[in-house]
Amino acid sequence: MQVFSGNPEIKQGPERLFAKKFYSLVRLVIPQGTTIKRHRSLMTVTVVAIKGQIVFHTDDEETTLVPGQAIVMEPMEFHWLEAPTEDGEVMVIHGVLAHDKKQNQE
Template sequence: MMQVFSSNPEVTEGPDRLFSKKYYSLVRLAIPKGTQIKRHRSMMTVTVVAIKGEIVFHTDDQETTLVPGQAVLMEPLEFHWLEAPNEDGEVMVVHVVKKPTEK
């Protein structure tokens, strides 16, 4: 059955959790200009999709600038952090536990 989730327009900084279950979550993350989401990691696979502004996305080994429509995919436990140096930015973050590969 289809489900529809809406973000909260009053959230202008930090996480806006649209949906969360044990093995899956969907979060809109608002990052005001000049701020940073500190280095962290997740136990789940993480997909980050830029939806507004320029977001500088960092891992311990790489850095890239995301613009709306671009996405990054990370494996569990990979350290990462985000910043919006030039303008307000927003991303959608999907956390998922992948099923083990069947042999």
């Protein structure tokens, strides 16, 4: 078992807590009024809200996440995040799942 702790001094941006070839764990601090620009990942992305309200966008949907809620996206799905009304914080997990590998081989 490994335990990872974020640095409370980080008030904005990403903090990589763990990274391997096909897996990473990132704490992302988003100050009020900040937008993380539209991007995509080659891996499956799981975003877990841990503080504040985060508005999470894809090209087709918009969802407001509150602590305890999570979103899982497929590889290559464009997305962006914003914290319009208060500071927010999320954990972002990038990973290649077993089904991702199988789909890529077909």
